[in-house]
Amino acid sequence: MEDIRAWTSLPGMFFDQAERLGEKPFLVARRQGEWRARSWRATAEQVLALAAGLSALGVGPGDRVALIAENRPEWAIADLAIMTVGAITVPAYTTNTVADHAHILANSGARLAIVSSTALAMRVLAAAAEVPARPDVILIDSPFAEAPPGITRHLWDEVLGRGRAEGDFAALRAGVRALTRRHTACIIHTSGTGGVPKGVMQSHGSILHNCAGAARLVHDLNRGIDQDEVFLSFLPLSHAYEHTAGLYLPIAIGASIHCADSIEQLAANMLEVRPTIMTAVPRLYETMRSRILKGLAKSGQAKRSLFSAALRLGGRRLDQRGRLGPLDAIADRVLDRLVRRKVHERFGGRLKAFVSGGAPLSPEVGRFFLSLGVRILQGYGQTEAAPVISVNRPGQERPDTVGPALDDVELRIADDGEILVRGELVMQGYWQDPVSTATAIDAEGWLHTGDIGVIEADGCLRITDRKKDIIVNSGGDNVSPQRIETLLTLQPGIAQAMVHGDRRPHLVALIVPEPDRVAHALGSRPGGVVIEHPSLKAEIAMAVEQVNARLAPVERIRRFAVLAEPFSVENGLLTPTMKIRRHLIRESHAEILDGMYEDRATARAARSRVDAM
Incomplete structure (x- = not known):
């Protein structure tokens, strides 16, 4: 097992491994119906060519470069190339809205964005047009996407070609050797308690430190014997977890990485790839x-x-x-x-x-x-x-x-x-x-x-x-409930809302309607806990859909319940400063919340059948 603690940077680790592993397969993806592999050596050549191209575009140490693409070999090549010139990768989710992209571009001050498909390019280009310092955009495979005024568009293949023709590869390798574990490798945005995404600065050393600890697990799995590992990557590489454990850990241990076709094809991909x-x-x-x-x-x-x-x-x-x-x-x-x-x-x-x-x-x-x-x-x-x-x-x-x-x-x-x-x-x-x-x-x-x-x-x-x-949520996505609750309570007819979904596959909400809407629909305050009046529920449903249209997929409300009693200081569900007491609401409305995720009677029956076997 390589001594990961001896490496001083992520690209330094990669180039050392590429030199050692040469023609062995590294990045594998399906192209034209077949799994096709890039060797370690071929990948290193592309990383250097792209790095030289980025340098020719003026990207240098400390600059931020946004990266928005699906899991594919170009994602890893771009990430490594950005770091090779001493710049900082700013990954972003492919599911981000235009507003999300605009915030990340503006917050990071990215001078360049690398984008894959046409659909993604349209959102990123629209976001780039909204920020004060408009970044250039490199399009991986969307040559027909038009850039708004003030934004320079480049094509991936052209940047690679320019890098191959003009690049000083010796200088690039010298720059990599000068990187230390204290240099910033990437800025990964995550939601804060106020709902505004914050950029987490991860150093080369922090990720290498993680890789060393994780490599110990692989070593223990193999009982101390070095073996060729095969990873199947399907979690977004823009997620810190997959970025470290699904990309840099495989590099650290010399594994190959297969990029899954999609989450829908994952079961079939596992049978084909046979990951370890x-x-x-x-x-x-x-x-x-x-x-x-x-x-x-x-x-x-x-x-x-x-x-x-x-x-x-x-x-x-x-x-x-x-x-x-x-x-x-x-x-x-x-x-x-x-x-x-x-x-x-x-x-x-x-x-x-x-x-x-x-x-x-x-x-x-x-x-x-x-x-x-x-x-x-x-x-x-x-x-x-x-x-x-x-x-x-x-x-x-x-x-x-x-x-x-x-x-x-x-x-x-x-x-x-x-x-x-x-x-x-x-x-x-x-x-x-x-x-x-x-x-x-x-x-x-x-x-x-x-x-x-x-x-x-x-x-x-x-x-x-x-x-x-x-x-x-159970997919590992961080979601700020306060932001969604604020948007809900801004809708006509909604007085209060609590969003729920920790450890769950999607979000649900408890919604308290405005008293006049209840009075108009029912004539008086209902006696039950949940309001099932069709017209009132339909009105709330329209309001929820209005909010959902402004949210990313993981933030959208899938189901909701309309409550008869508001959250108040008197019933203990509001603080004196009018903040909702989440844990108490979850406890007092646990049955309603659970009921929005599954048919509990069916689930109990299924468990009983298994237990009785």
């Missing part, structure tokens, strides 16, 4: 578990009985740290062949581990897969920590915890229960926001995570609550 390691968020595991149980419900009694036995014995083995009695051990080995091997084949047959992060994984879901022999290593982190802080170790999985801290990471629990983190992984601060930076990182260098937890006797961290109000 995958990073994913809880939503994927929840979906897979649901599909497995639905398929099981259609099976015969014998198959259901075997599956139930595999779950039961696997859970017992998990609880007893691998120790089973003689008869159970024999039965368990038989179930490995009859049940678990078939489950394993659904993921390609070579998978050593899923790494779960980006949001909390339900212990029930984690236990389900571990009992079936599918290893899920749940971790914990945040963008401000590059982003991995802790993760379960192979062979020591505890689905109720997020494992011990990575190597060389200090963890401490503050007097109020907040989890504090210190080490090279901690961000340099929020871009151009010293006040928020001082709030997040104290004078002793401790990052205040905003999460509440305890450190168990074995060193594993267990998250117990959230100190901050940011919603992290």
Whole structure:
């Protein structure tokens, strides 16, 4: 295993690995119906050519370059090229609205944006036209997208060609050698408690630090034997989790990266690619578990009985740290062949581990897969920590915890229960926001995570609550409920709103209508908790749709309930300063909130069928 601690920059690590690995496949994507690989050497040549092209366009050390594209080889090439010239990558989600892009471009002061498809280019070009310092735009594969006045448009192939013709590659490599672990590598925007995205400055050292800790896990998975790993990348590379664990960790260990066709094609891609390691968020595991149980419900009694036995014995083995009695051990080995091997084949047959992060994984879901022999290593982190802080170790999985801290990471629990983190992984601060930076990182260098937890006797961290109000859905997306609630209450007819969705696949809302709308619809205040009056619900639905039209997909409200009683100081659901008490509202309206996610009677019946097998 390479000593990742010896590298001083991300492009320096990449070029060293490219020199060592040469013609071995590195970046793989489907083109014209076939998986086609770029070797390490070919990728390095493209990185240098693009870096030279960026330099010819005036991009230099410290400049910010926005990157908006789907997961594809060009994303990695652009990211590495930006850093090769000493500039700073500013990734942005492909799902961002024009307003989101405009904020990121303006906040970062990006002098250039690299964009892939025509649809994305239209939004980014519109955003670029709104910011004071209009950036140039490089279009990867949208040559017909017209740029607004004042914005210079470049084509990807032309920039590469210019770089090949004019580039001083020796000077570029010398510049890479001059980079240190303290230089800023990227600015990744994440939502703050006020809803305004803040730019997290991650250094080369913070990401390398993460890679070193994660590489230790891979080493343990392989029991100390270096092996060629195959990653299947489908989470957005603009997400800090995938940026580190899905791009730079594979570079650090010399793995190949396959870019998934789409989330819809992921199951088929796993069978084709046969990955050995995958990073994913809880939503994927929840979906897979649901599909497995639905398929099981259609099976015969014998198959259901075997599956139930595999779950039961696997859970017992998990609880007893691998120790089973003689008869159970024999039965368990038989179930490995009859049940678990078939489950394993659904993921390609070579998978050593899923790494779960980006949001909390339900212990029930984690236990389900571990009992079936599918290893899920749940971790914990945040963008401000590059982003991995802790993760379960192979062979020591505890689905109720997020494992011990990575190597060389200090963890401490503050007097109020907040989890504090210190080490090279901690961000340099929020871009151009010293006040928020001082709030997040104290004078002793401790990052205040905003999460509440305890450190168990074995060193594993267990998250117990959230100190901050940011919603992290089961896909790992950070969403500010306050922003959405403000937009809702600005709509005619809505007096109050609370948005809910932490650890859930989508957002729902509790909505209190204005009293006059209730009186007009019903004549008097209803006696029930939830108002089901058709015309009033239809009016609220129209208001919700008006708000949804202004939001990114992950921020949209999928379902809502109309409440009869408002949140008030008297009923304890408002503070004296008129702020909603989220935890109390969630407790008092738990049944309503849960009911907007599933048919609980059906879910209970399904669980009973499985338990009875």
